[in-house]
Amino acid sequence: MFSFLDMVNHYLGYFNINVTLKSRIYTVLGFFGDVYLFYISFRFLQNQMFSKGVPILLVAIILLYFTICNFFYYFTKKQPWFDISPKIAKLLHIQEHPRETQVQSKMGTTVIADERNVPANGLFDDQHLLPAKIEVSPMQQANIDRLVAQMERQQLFRADYNGMSDRKIYELLKVNSKPIYAIGKGVLLPYFEMQKQGSSLMVYCGLNQAEIYPVGEIKRIGLQSIRSLDLSQVKLYLASVTLVGGPYKQIGRAGVIEAPQDYKLRAMVAYKKL
Template sequence: MFSFLDMINHYLGYVNLNVKLKNRIYTILGVIGVVYLLYVSVRWIQNGFGLRGSLILLVAIILAYFSVMNVFYYFTNKQAPFDISPKIEKMLGKTLGAGDTATEDGQQSRRQRGNNLLNGANIPANGYFDSKKILPGKVAVNAEQSSNIAQLANQLQQMKLMTPDYGGLGSRELAQQLEKTKKPVYAIGLGVNIPYFELQQDGQQMIVYAGMNQAQKAPMGKITTVGLQPIEDVYDKVKLYLANVILVGGPYMEMGRNEPIEKQAPYMIRVQLAYERDKQAHRVQQNEAPSRQEGFSQSESMTNTPTSPTAPTSRMSRYH
């Protein structure tokens, strides 16, 4: 019987099956194996080998419990009753040398702080701006600026301000999320807020500087568009401010043939820009080229759909 189950398991490895389907097949095979063990244990007891039969029966009951848990997990959307998996996971963690509950809670707290550094709902890094006057910006980077971004990502990780651990998700949870969303899952999630950033103008170029602090700032890229318009068309007509800069990209998971596989991508930055009209330039522009001014107004209406006229902008939701 066990040779038969092992043979099926061996041949399933040659077939490219969906992870969930394969786990369902393994669950069915497990149920068959449990039924066989129950039969063997009963036969041992009937033949006068009570101790051996009882031990086999005990093992069969334990395996039957986990088989039922798998049936709930892979064949239904219901929560399994009397699920002791979290307790077993916690017990095994302590046995294998993991920290105690307080230590684990502290580590989880640090991960949460790292991947939500300076969360906009609590500690705005660059102040609050009117959500009606926030536009997304596109950033172009050269080789040096890309290297600066990678160095900043390393610093954030070394300082425990960023934890690229996929939010603590295991392979099974990642597979479920990938199957559900059909999108890659990044190790740092939706992004990590950068501690310090500023915008500097160099001629017609608007350069983003960022770093761990003002003393360690470095150029990270130049703004190419604001909303739907090139920066060259608007830089002298409005005052621009950096409302937010986040670090995105890095390692990510996507679904392979049978299970999630990790791939590497460069770290990048995404920006939000607040704008304020330059009144003097606005009057000149109205006299000289009103059509271009109308174009910018249309760009604003196309790229802004505020939910509340007075609500501060969200630091993360506008990117996704």
């Protein structure tokens, strides 16, 4: 049962689905997983294996509580009276932030509300976008690092953890253990294009069209490898290339520590059936 739920969760990550819809799917799947936990616990109790049945039953009850809260949150506009989330948020000093996007002129960590960061290649329908896996060679990684240095000199982004102090970063890491990157969630590259070279799809990026470098090869789009795609039946467009990764901070033994990491690329490809 849990292998099935994990498989569904894995494959949902390949699709560009609305966050609310994806959360509803996870809530429904979580409900079935919780039902399975109740089934296991009752079977243990029927066989008088209380040391195993009681803990699983308690976990199932706790998960059922959160599942019910999620049903209220994602399927209705009401908040249940028994929801303790506001109290937990108040206890941990977590404030709800308005939806923010990166400033288009800087494409960095400065954020403002309700403004879209439009890619250089324009906007595509979300229903026709798929994530692409890019394979990068050592030489192409050097090109990425060179482009990052050029963008920093042009002040297209700031790798300053959005101006947060180590104390603020430490508080965020206590709530969410995921590393916090210096450039934030990602920086849209100024210019990018995709070129077909033989049977390969190469990605080129740069500050502008006159100065571009090969930065990787697209190996997979969605669930399909490039070799399995019939390019005579579908037209592909490179919709966006985002710079991610780089230096990040995490909690160490003596507080917040910074660790190095190579910058990576996250790409989205639009398709059109011919």
